[in-house]
Amino acid sequence: MEKLKFIELNVSKEILRAIEELGFEEATPIQSRAIPVILEGKDVIGQAQTGTGKTAAFGIPVLEKVDSTLKSLQSIILCPTRELAVQVSEELKKLSKYKRGINVLPIYGGQSIDRQIHALKKGVQIIIGTPGRVIDHLDRGTLKLDNVKMFVLDEADEMLNMGFIEDIEYILEKTPEDKQTVLFSATIPEPILKLTKKYLKNPEYIKVIHKELTVPTIEQGYFEVKEGDKIEVLSRLLDIHNPNLALVFCNTKKKVDDVVNSLQARGYLADALHGDMKQSQRDRVMSKFRNGQIDVLVATDVAARGIDVENVEMVFNYDVPQDEEYYVHRIGRTGRAGKEGRAYSFVAGKEIYKLRDIQRYAKTKIKLLKVPTLHDVEESRANLIIDRIKTTINENNLEKYSDIVERIVGDDYTSLDVAAALLKMVINLDKKADDVDKEFERTGAEPGMVRLFINVGRNQRISPRDIVGAIADKVRIPGDLIGSIDIYEKFSFVEVPAEYAKEVLEIMKDNTIKGKKVNVEVAKGK
Numbered sequence: 104m105e106k107l108k109f110i111e112l113n114v115s116k117e118i119l120r121a122i123e124e125l126g127f128e129e130a131t132p133i134q135s136r137a138i139p140v141i142l143e144g145k146d147v148i149g150q151a152q153t154g155t156g157k158t159a160a161f162g163i164p165v166l167e168k169v170d171s172t173l174k175s176l177q178s179i180i181l182c183p184t185r186e187l188a189v190q191v192s193e194e195l196k197k198l199s200k201y202k203r204g205i206n207v208l209p210i211y212g213g214q215s216i217d218r219q220i221h222a223l224k225k226g227v228q229i230i231i232g233t234p235g236r237v238i239d240h241l242d243r244g245t246l247k248l249d250n251v252k253m254f255v256l257d258e259a260d261e262m263l264n265m266g267f268i269e270d271i272e273y274i275l276e277k278t279p280e281d282k283q284t285v286l287f288s289a290t291i292p293e294p295i296l297k298l299t300k301k302y303l304k305n306p307e308y309i310k311v312i313h314k315e316l317t318v319p320t321i322e323q324g325y326f327e328v329k330e331g332d333k334i335e336v337l338s339r340l341l342d343i344h345n346p347n348l349a350l351v352f353c354n355t356k357k358k359v360d361d362v363v364n365s366l367q368a369r370g371y372l373a374d375a376l377h378g379d380m381k382q383s384q385r386d387r388v389m390s391k392f393r394n395g396q397i398d399v400l401v402a403t404d405v406a407a408r409g410i411d412v413e414n415v416e417m418v419f420n421y422d423v424p425q426d427e428e429y430y431v432h433r434i435g436r437t438g439r440a441g442k443e444g445r446a447y448s449f450v451a452g453k454e455i456y457k458l459r460d461i462q463r464y465a466k467t468k469i470k471l472l473k474v475p476t477l478h479d480v481e482e483s484r485a486n487l488i489i490d491r492i493k494t495t496i497n498e499n500n501l502e503k504y505s506d507i508v509e510r511i512v513g514d515d516y517t518s519l520d521v522a523a524a525l526l527k528m529v530i531n532l533d534k535k536a537d538d539v540d541k542e543f544e545r546t547g548a549e550p551g552m553v554r555l556f557i558n559v560g561r562n563q564r565i566s567p568r569d570i571v572g573a574i575a576d577k578v579r580i581p582g583d584l585i586g587s588i589d590i591y592e593k594f595s596f597v598e599v600p601a602e603y604a605k606e607v608l609e610i611m612k613d614n615t616i617k618g619k620k621v622n623v624e625v626a627k628g629k
């Protein structure tokens with residue numbers, strides 16, 4: 104038994120309809136095996152590779168088991184990060200679209216607690232939470248777990264790790280003895296598996312892992328680079344492969360900020376995600392990444408587990424992760440649901456030993472690759488241009504242009520000269536043109552925000568931080584209300600709340616930032 108149709112899994116017609124709308128044709132192996140056992144009421148430990156649909160494997164039975172005629176809380180799902188809690192809750196909402204009377208609520212830190220209390224009062228049957236905030240509600244008495252029938256830990260090995268275990272036990276104590284407990288992860292190290300005996304009754308261990316822990320459709324490689332060269336190598340790889348979306352992992356928050364600054368200065372649409380940011384900023388960055396307004400997300404391990412964003416075609420380990428499991432989870436942000444992906448690690452000095460441990464742990468091979476030269480970068484740009492030229496020729500309608508070429512050729516030049524000169528002009532301009540094109544494609548500022556165009560003049564570099572700092576300081580608006588800074592060679596964009604836009608324009612016009620004169624106007628799009 105490998106894959107089954109959802110209908111063979113005794114899934115209700117309301118959920119079948121939602122599944123069809125989501126475009127799932129058949130159940131994945133972990134879904135085929137876990138759904139019937141969870142529906143039967145047994146405790147389950149489910150292990151399957153990243154991106155193979157574990158969320159629906161526990162989500163569908165959770166939804167099927169909820170009694171929608173009762174308003175009481177019946178299922179609690181815990182996740183290690185806020186972003187993951189939000190994502191899992193979104194997926195459950197999609198799956199329950201046609202099932203009436205089901206209320207699903209994410210409960211996580213950094214979001215207004217009053218709003219959560221208000222929502223809880225209305226009656227919620229399923230919550231998806233991060234441990235800290237759940238405990239906060241338990242202590243305030245705004246959340247009761249007396250009627251919980253199902254307890255789920257997503258990313259279970261992380262939840263049962265040192266950082267979380269006390270919180271989990273505290274929450275578990277507040278749940279009824281006879282509940283059903285379900286654990287899922289792509290990695291379940293031996294010591295954690297042993298530990299689960301303490302919490303589960305007669306569990307069925309459902310393991311769908313092939314010989315390696317990582318997904319075979321992900322091409323894995325590493326580059327030996329000096330720390331100081333990493334940013335250059337990253338840029339070259341981004342230029343050559345031109346991924347739709349890319350995720351870059353660093354081991355510290357400081358490094359994340361540094362890499363984002365360098366990438367922005369080089370003209371990439373990059374932004375940061377880490378635990379020192381306000382939740383409103385984190386949410387904004389995640390949604391921009393999801394809808395393609397950011398091409399490169401640079402993150403700490405907050406983004407390593409569970410996050411499911413379509414079109415992430417490349418993952419970079421800017422630093423080799425400390426933890427072997429984390430390698431598996433980080434690279435698993437690409438190559439999801441059968442898609443292909445590339446995962447490249449930058450290895451400086453002693454990091455090579457860590458990489459060897461990782462290969463042994465994940466039973467996988469990570470190939471040593473050659474750092475691409477600038478010539479390689481140019482070559483790949485040339486190839487792109489060649490494709491575009493061929494397409495244009497094939498589209499025809501070139502008479503007017505041919506006439507012009509003939510006028511030049513008449514003056515002692517060959518058509519080869521003309522073509523080469525044009526190409527030089529085009530390739531030289533191409534990079535800048537692409538940036539500007541991209542900017543015009545995303546003219547719409549976020550709702551309630553106004554996008555301002557800030558011209559900092561030729562050869563002047565002002566960091567995004569300084570621009571935000573200056574606006575926050577001079578106009579006296581909180582810095583975290585200012586968003587979306589994209590630095591190009593001589594200009595950048597900021598978004599400010601609409602109610603401040605006029606003031607920012609007036610005050611910043613003919614003002615200076617760090618002693619450099621700037622020019623501010625409302626950005627115009629297509």
Ligand SMILES: Nc1ncnc2c1ncn2[C@@H]1O[C@H](COP(=O)(O)OP(=O)(O)OP(=O)(O)O)[C@@H](O)[C@H]1O
Pocket residue numbers: 126127128129130131134151152153154155156157158159288289408409410411435436439440
């Ligand atoms: N049966 C299915 N057919 C096609 N796509 C599916 C199916 N089930 C889930 N998916 C999609 O596959 C993607 C990955 O699913 P999910 O996030 O649940 O993976 P996961 O196993 O939890 O991975 P991770 O270990 O990284 O958390 C999602 O976009 C999901 O919508």
Ligand SMILES: [Mg+2]
Pocket residue numbers: 157158257409
């Ligand atoms: Mg998951």
